[in-house]
Amino acid sequence: MSKAELADFLRRRREALRPKQVIRPSGRRTPGLRREEVATLAGMSVSYYERLEQARAPRPSPEVLAALGTALQLTAAEREHLARLAGQLPPGTDADRRPVPAEAHRLPDRLGPIPAYVVDERQDIVAWNSAAAALITDFGLLPAEERNTVRLSIRLGGTFCGAPAAEQGEFARQFAAQLRAAGARxxxxxxxxxxxxxxAAHSPEFAAGWRDHDVRPVPTLRKRLRHPELGELEVVRQTLLLPGTDLQLAMYTAEPGSPSAAALAQLV
Known part of the structure; x- marks a missing residue:
């Protein structure tokens, strides 16, 4: 059990939940719910909840975690994260990391001209198709430690990709969500x-997402890619979890009939 991480997670989720979402506004200026309000909503004593946020309480029971999840309006991903921080789910070990299934290796190629790759919980790229290599870089020529979407975002981010103004920083925050969940496991x-x-040293947006304990990955992100031959492309990156694994499939598509869709079709 990580008492400090558990305390920080509870505090940040409490502060993120606005009073008007769960109770009648009282006209106060304090952001988020008060500790006593969370305790009341969860049906526990204020002193016990305070000890949880101060990293002084013993391991909470599954019933307590369920009550907190309801009081704080946590998503399924956040509830699982809470359970891991509280020690109700055992930490994973290297023995839990299974070899990448053959089907996962074949999956990107079955998507034909759609650029696609598969990543593990560390965001290491473990499988890709020729369209993804043509769009981003030839992953096969990279050292194994550099075949990672986090490191590639650092190396290529300034010259290869960007995002619409409304979504600036979302790519980094998605990394934070995915790695935060993996780190808890x-x-x-x-x-x-x-x-x-x-x-975190490279991206303030990632550091902010990490501090916020954001564990809700964004399944769809809009990106602007600057390809050396095809020019600027407006694409959507969609991410799907492969059931029963820690693996995720990432795919790049464009609006049908758009110039970006026509450009993507030229990759292979």
Missing amino acids: YPADRVLGELVNEL
């Missing part, structure tokens, strides 16, 4: 910790 993963430190 594999707390002893040194490589994962190095990735987090590397991206």
